[in-house]
Amino acid sequence: MIEKTAAELSQALSSGVISSVELTQSYLDRIKKYNAELNAYITICEDTALSQAKTADEKRAAGDSSPLLGVPLAHKDIFCTNGVTTTCGSRMLHNFVAPYDATVVEKFNTAGAVMLGKTNMDEFAMGSSNETSFFGPVKNPWDIKRVPGGSSGGSAAAVAADLCAMATGTDTGGSIRQPAAFCGITGFKPSYGRVSRWGMIAFASSLDQAGPLCKSAEDAALMTNVMAGLDKKDSTSIDKPVEDYAATLNDSLQGLKIGIPKQHFAEGLTAEVEKGIREALREYEKLGATLIEVDLPNNHLSVSAYYVVAPAEASANLSRYDGVRYGYRCENPVDLDDMYKRTRSEGFGDEVKRRILVGTYALSAGYYDAYYRKAQKIRRLIKNDFVEAFKEVDVIVGPTSPHTAFELGAKTDPVTMYLEDIYTIAVNLAGLPGISIPAGLSNGLPIGMHIVGKDFGEAKLLNVAHQFQQQTDWHRQKPNFGQEG
Amino acid sequence: MEWETVIGLEVHVSLSTKSKLFSGTASEFGAEPNTQANIFDLALPGTLPVFNEEALKMAVRFGLAIGAEIGERSVFDRKNYFYPDLPKGYQVTQLDFPTVGKGALTITLEDGTEKVIGVTRAHIEENAGKSLHEEFSGQSGIDLNRAGEPLLEIVSEPEITNAKEAVAYLKKLHSIVRYLDISDAIMAQGSMRCDVNVSIRPKGETELGTRTEIKNINSFRFVEKAINSEIIRQQEVIEDGGEVVQETRRYDANKDITTSMRSKEVANDYRYFPEPDLLPVVIDESFISAIKAELPELPDAKKERFMQEFSLSNYDAGVLTATREMAEYFEEVAKNCGDAKLAANWVTGDLLALLNKNDMEITESPIRSERLATLISRIKDNTISGKIAKTVFETMLEDDAGVDEIIEKKGLKQVTDTGEIEKLVDEVIANNPDQVQQLKDGKEQVLGFLVGQAMKLSQGKANPGQVNQLLREKIQ
Numbered sequence: 001m002i003e004k005t006a007a008e009l010s011q012a013l014s015s016g017v018i019s020s021v022e023l024t025q026s027y028l029d030r031i032k033k034y035n036a037e038l039n040a041y042i043t044i045c046e047d048t049a050l051s052q053a054k055t056a057d058e059k060r061a062a063g064d065s066s067p068l069l070g071v072p073l074a075h076k077d078i079f080c081t082n083g084v085t086t087t088c089g090s091r092m093l094h095n096f097v098a099p100y101d102a103t104v105v106e107k108f109n110t111a112g113a114v115m116l117g118k119t120n121m122d123e124f125a126m127g128s129s130n131e132t133s134f135f136g137p138v139k140n141p142w143d144i145k146r147v148p149g150g151s152s153g154g155s156a157a158a159v160a161a162d163l164c165a166m167a168t169g170t171d172t173g174g175s176i177r178q179p180a181a182f183c184g185i186t187g188f189k190p191s192y193g194r195v196s197r198w199g200m201i202a203f204a205s206s207l208d209q210a211g212p213l214c215k216s217a218e219d220a221a222l223m224t225n226v227m228a229g230l231d232k233k234d235s236t237s238i239d240k241p242v243e244d245y246a247a248t249l250n251d252s253l254q255g256l257k258i259g260i261p262k263q264h265f266a267e268g269l270t271a272e273v274e275k276g277i278r279e280a281l282r283e284y285e286k287l288g289a290t291l292i293e294v295d296l297p298n299n300h301l302s303v304s305a306y307y308v309v310a311p312a313e314a315s316a317n318l319s320r321y322d323g324v325r326y327g328y329r330c331e332n333p334v335d336l337d338d339m340y341k342r343t344r345s346e347g348f349g350d351e352v353k354r355r356i357l358v359g360t361y362a363l364s365a366g367y368y369d370a371y372y373r374k375a376q377k378i379r380r381l382i383k384n385d386f387v388e389a390f391k392e393v394d395v396i397v398g399p400t401s402p403h404t405a406f407e408l409g410a411k412t413d414p415v416t417m418y419l420e421d422i423y424t425i426a427v428n429l430a431g432l433p434g435i436s437i438p439a440g441l442s443n444g445l446p447i448g449m450h451i452v453g454k455d456f457g458e459a460k461l462l463n464v465a466h467q468f469q470q471q472t473d474w475h476r477q478k479p480n481f482g483q484e485g
Numbered sequence: 486m487e488w489e490t491v492i493g494l495e496v497h498v499s500l501s502t503k504s505k506l507f508s509g510t511a512s513e514f515g516a517e518p519n520t521q522a523n524i525f526d527l528a529l530p531g532t533l534p535v536f537n538e539e540a541l542k543m544a545v546r547f548g549l550a551i552g553a554e555i556g557e558r559s560v561f562d563r564k565n566y567f568y569p570d571l572p573k574g575y576q577v578t579q580l581d582f583p584t585v586g587k588g589a590l591t592i593t594l595e596d597g598t599e600k601v602i603g604v605t606r607a608h609i610e611e612n613a614g615k616s617l618h619e620e621f622s623g624q625s626g627i628d629l630n631r632a633g634e635p636l637l638e639i640v641s642e643p644e645i646t647n648a649k650e651a652v653a654y655l656k657k658l659h660s661i662v663r664y665l666d667i668s669d670a671i672m673a674q675g676s677m678r679c680d681v682n683v684s685i686r687p688k689g690e691t692e693l694g695t696r697t698e699i700k701n702i703n704s705f706r707f708v709e710k711a712i713n714s715e716i717i718r719q720q721e722v723i724e725d726g727g728e729v730v731q732e733t734r735r736y737d738a739n740k741d742i743t744t745s746m747r748s749k750e751v752a753n754d755y756r757y758f759p760e761p762d763l764l765p766v767v768i769d770e771s772f773i774s775a776i777k778a779e780l781p782e783l784p785d786a787k788k789e790r791f792m793q794e795f796s797l798s799n800y801d802a803g804v805l806t807a808t809r810e811m812a813e814y815f816e817e818v819a820k821n822c823g824d825a826k827l828a829a830n831w832v833t834g835d836l837l838a839l840l841n842k843n844d845m846e847i848t849e850s851p852i853r854s855e856r857l858a859t860l861i862s863r864i865k866d867n868t869i870s871g872k873i874a875k876t877v878f879e880t881m882l883e884d885d886a887g888v889d890e891i892i893e894k895k896g897l898k899q900v901t902d903t904g905e906i907e908k909l910v911d912e913v914i915a916n917n918p919d920q921v922q923q924l925k926d927g928k929e930q931v932l933g934f935l936v937g938q939a940m941k942l943s944q945g946k947a948n949p950g951q952v953n954q955l956l957r958e959k960i961q
Contacts, residue, residue, distance in 0.1 A: 080531045093530065100524060102531055199531040205761035234533050235763050313761055316563050319574020320528040324627070336625075340567055363565070363756035372758060 002026050002162045003478060006071050006219040009165055013060060013070045020060070020070030023165075024053035024114050027072045031116065031163050034482050038139050040148075040158040042077050043085050044117040052114045059112060067222050067246075069112035074164040076155050077118040078125055079105050079210075080199040088201045089121040089133040089151075092321045092328045092347035102199025103231050104168055104210050111226045116164050119154030123349045124318065125175055125203040127151050128420035129411065132351040137408055140182060141481035142445055146405040149179030149420075155213045156183040161482055166214040166223060170200060172207045173306055174400075174424030177436035180213055181400035181448020184438045184477055186465070187213045188220040191456045192431035193238035195224075196231030202317040204310035205236070207428045216475055217437060217465035221245035224458060243459045249466040254288035256464065257393040263299040264398030264423050264450075273399050276440030276447035281397065283471050284464075294389040294396060298381045302426040303418055305382070308362045308375035309429070314352075315359030321347060354414060383430040390454050395464050398423055400436040400448030423450055433458050437465050438474040446477070486724070487688040490716050491696075492645035492681060496658055497636045498668040499612065499676040500543045506611045506635035507534030507577065507763075514674055518617075518628035526633045528572035533762050536561075540635040541766060543667040544584040544609050545776050547637060550661055550783055551604055553588025558767050559609070561760040566753050569627050570614035578610035578638075580757045584766070585637075590661065591785060592653040593803055602654050603642030610636050637668070643682070643693065648712035652705050655679060656807070660784050664809045672703050679708055683715045684729070694719075695729040699736050699743055711736035715743045787812055795825035804833050811847045814854050821858030824865055831861060835878055851882055859888040873897050873945050900947045903955075906939075909947055910955045913938045924960050932956065 056070030080098035122132040130138040130153025138153040140146040141161035148157040152169030156179035169176040171189035180187025188211045195210040212223035231237045323329035323343030333339030362371035411417045427434040439449035453461030508525040525532040560582040563575040585607035614632035662668045670677040684696035734743040791802040805815045819828040924931045939952045
C-alpha cells in the first residue's frame with residue numbers, strides 16, 4: 001500500500017480498504033527501519049501523526065471526503081510548524097521551535113493530511129546535493145553512495161523510498177525539480193506568487209517558491225489544489241483565482257506545441273540523459289504534440305545572474321540570525337561583536353557563509369551597479385526570452401539536470417555544484433512554473449524531464465505531465481532500496 | 486573673516502497609525518517593554534511584512550500639504566546593518582523612490598518676513614527598537630515596542646542659514662503634521678526627532694563647506710543651541726588652521742557643546758537594495774484626489790482667512806494659527822462670543838500671557854474656551870467693562886463657578902443706571918474744578934482724567950461710555 005500514489009491512497013481510504021491510522025503506522029514503521037540509513041528525516045512526529053490520523057479517520061467516517069484527508073506527508077524542514085522544531089538544516093536553528101504554522105502547513109492541516117515529520121535539506125536551502133545540511137547528507141535510495149539532489153533532498157528521498165506518500169519542498173533555483181529528477185519522482189514548482197511564502201524560511205525572497213514532491217502529476221495537482229492561493233500575510237502572493245488542477249489532467253494533447261530549447265540540448269548534457277529525453281519526446285509526438293525548436297539566447301547568463309541575486313537577498317534574509325533572540329548563540333561572548341562573529345561563524349556552515357559573503361560583496365558600495373543591478377537586467381532579458389518563446393509554443397521541454405545523480409563528495413568545487421541547476425535556474429528568475437517528471441533510467445538511475453509552463457499556466461503544465469504518465473510507467477519505477485521487507 | 490552657515494534638517498516624525506508599519510501590532514507610547522511586539526516584529530524566521538496603507542495615506546497627506554510631488558510608484562528598500570535593537574538586521578525604508586518628492590514650506594522670521602524652505606523628499610520607513618544600557622549592570626536590555634513603528638523622514642534642502650530659521654522650520658513642520666493629524670510630534674517623547682547637518686563657508690563662497698551631522702536632538706531649544714555651538718566650533722577649527730571633519734556629533738545640553746560620535750571612516754556601508762518581500766506601492770490619481778479632498782485647512786490658509794474674515798493683523802493671525810489647538814480654541818471663543826477681534830485680543834493677550842507664565846500649552850489652559858467666550862460676551866453686552874473683565878479673568882483661575890456667578894458674587898456688574906452715573910459725574914465735577922475749567926478751555930486730554938476719576942469712584946463698575954457722554958453734556 002505504501003508505494004501507492006496519494007490519489008490511490010485517497011481512494012483506498014475512502015473505500016475503507018485501509019484506515020489512516022493503519023497507513024500512518026506503516027509509514028512510521030518504515031521510517032523507523034530505513035531512515036537511519038537514508039537520513040531523510042530530521043524530526044519524526046510519531047505521536048501527533050497518529051493522533052492526526054485518528055482524527056482523519058473520524059472525519060472520513062463522518063462523511064468528509066477531502067482528497068488528501070488522512071494521507072501521510074512530510075514537510076521540508078524549512079516550513080515552520082507550531083510546536084515542532086524547524087531547523088532549516090542548520091545548527092543556527094537546531095533548537096528553534098516556532099509558535100506558528102507556515103501557511104502551507106496550515107493548509108495541509110486543514111485538508112486533513114497527516115504530518116509524519118520534517119525532512120532533511122541543504123542548510124537554508126543552499127545546495128544541490130543535500131550535503132550542506134548540519135544534520136548530515138541524505139542518501140539517494142536508488143544508490144546510497146549517491147546524492148538525492150538538493151536542496152529538498154530529504155523530501156525527494158522520502159517519497160522515492162516510500163517513507164511518506166507525498167512531501168513539500170521549496171525551489172529557489174531548482175531545489176524541488178533537481179532532487180525529484182535524481183530520485184525518480186515528480187517535483188513541481190508553481191509560478192512565483194502562486195503559493196504563500198508565509199512561515200517558509202527565506203533564502204532568496206524573490207525566487208523562493210513552495211511546491212510538491214510526489215509520485216505522480218496527479219498527486220502534484222491534488223497537492224497544488226491545497227497549497228495554492230492568495231495569502232494576505234504574503235504581499236508577493238498573487239490574487240488570481242485557483243483553478244482545480246485535477247480537473248483538466250485528462251485534456252487531450254492533440255495539437256500541443258512543445259518548445260525544445262536548443263540551449264538545453266547543447267554541450268554539457270550527458271548522452272544518456274539526452275537519449276532518455278529524446279525518447280520521451282517521441283511519446284508526446286504519439287499523443288499528437290508537435291516539437292518546435294525555440295531559442296533561449298540568454299540562458300547561459302542565468303547561473304551567473306542567479307548567483308548574484310540569490311546571495312544578495314540571502315545576505316539580508318540571514319542577518320536576523322544574530323544570537324540575540326532565538327536559535328544558536330555562542331558560549332560566553334565577551335561583547336556584542338564577539339557574540340555576532342562567533343554566533344554566525346559557528347552557527348552557519350561553509351556554503352551559507354560563502355553565499356552571505358558573495359551577497360554582501362555584490363551589494364557593497366561601488367559594486368552594486370556592476371553586480372546586483374546588472375543581474376537584475378539579465379533577469380529581465382531571461383524573462384523576455386521565455387515571453388518570446390511562449391508566443392510560439394505551449395510548454396517548453398528539456399532535461400531537468402545534465403546528468404543523473406552523482407556520488408556523495410564528488411563535487412567539491414562550489415562553481416561546479418552551482419552549474420547543477422543550469423536548466424532550472426532561469427525558470428525561477430522568470431517566475432514560471434516548472435515540473436520534473438521521471439522519463440527513463442540510465443544505469444539504474446532515474447532521468448528527469450523538465451517541463452516549463454507559461455506564467456500561471458499550472459493547469460496546462462500538470463495536464464502535459466499527467467498525459468505522459470498515462471502513456472508511460474517511468475513514475476512507477478521503484479529503487480531496490482527497502483524492497484526486502 | 487565673515488562666515489555664513491548652511492543648514493539642512495532631517496526630521497523623523499512618528500506616524501500615529503493604529504498599528505505598526507508592517508505588522509498588526511499596536512503602537513502606543515509608554516507600554517511595558519516588549520508587550521507590543523509580535524512574531525514579525527521579533528523577526529522570527531518565515532514571517533513577512535504587510536504594508537499598512539494608513540501610513541501611506543498619512544505620507545500622501547503630508548506631501549499634498551507641502552505641495553510636493555507624490556511618487557506614483559514608491560519602492561521599499563532594505564538598509565542593512567547589525568544592531569540588537571534592529572531584529573531583522575535591516576531597516577525597511579525608501580531610497581530611490583520615496584512616496585513624497587520635492588515640496589516646500591514657508592516660515593515666518595522674527596522680523597515678520599517670510600522665507601520659503603525647500604523639502605527635498607519625505608520617505609516612509611520603520612523605526613528600530615530601543616537598547617537599554619543603564620538599567621542592567623553588565624548587560625543590555627532590548628525593548629522592541631518601538632521596532633517597526635512607521636516614521637516619515639522629512640529631508641530639507643540646505644536652505645536654512647541660521648539656528649532661528651531652523652527652529653522656525655521645525656515649528657512649522659510640527660504645526661503642519663499636527664494640523665494633518667498624522668503625528669503627535671512630541672519631541673520629548675521621541676515622536677518627532679531631528680538630525681541637523683551644519684556647515685559653514687566664507688561669506689559669498691558658493692561651494693559648500695564640509696558638514697557635520699548632529700543626531701537626535703530632542704527639543705526646539707536644544708536645536709537652536711546645538712546649531713549655534715556647532716557653528717562656533719567649526720569657525721574656531723577653521724580659524725585655528727584646522728579642517729572640519731565630516732562626522733556625526735552629539736549635542737551635550739549640560740555643557741552646551743557638540744562632541745564627536747563617529748567619523749566617516751568607520752561609517753557603515755548600508756548595502757541598500759529593493760525589499761523583495763514587498764511589491765512597489767502604486768498610487769493612482771483617484772487615491773490622491775480622495776486624500777486631497779479630505780485635507781484640513783492648513784496653517785497658512787487659516788492665517789490668511791483669519792486676516793480676511795476677522796480683520797486680524799498678520800502677527801495676531803500668525804500667533805492664533807501657530808498650532809491647530811490654538812486655532813481651534815480661538816475659533817470657538819470667537820464663535821461663541823460673536824466678536825472675533827475681541828476674542829483675538831483676549832487669546833493673544835491675557836490668555837497667552839497666563840499660559841506662557843505657567844509654561845502651559847493651549848490644551849492645558851485652565852480657562853476653557855466657552856468660559857472665555859462668556860466673559861467676552863459680558864463685555865459686549867456692557868455687563869462689565871473691559872477693565873473689570875480682567876479682574877473676573879483672574880478670579881476665574883481660582884473659582885470655577887460660571888462667569889455670571891462670579892460677576893454677581895463679587896458685585897462687579899457695570900453701573901449703567903443713568904441716575905447713579907449722573908451722581909458720580911456730578912461728584913467728579915465738584916471735586917475737580919480746575920480740570921473742568923481746562924476742559925472748557927478746550928484742553929481735550931483732560932476728559933480722560935475726569936472719566937478716570939469717575940471710574941475710580943465707581944470702583945471700575947461705571948460704564949465708561951456713559952460717563953464720557955455725561956461729562957461732555959455737563960461741561961459744555
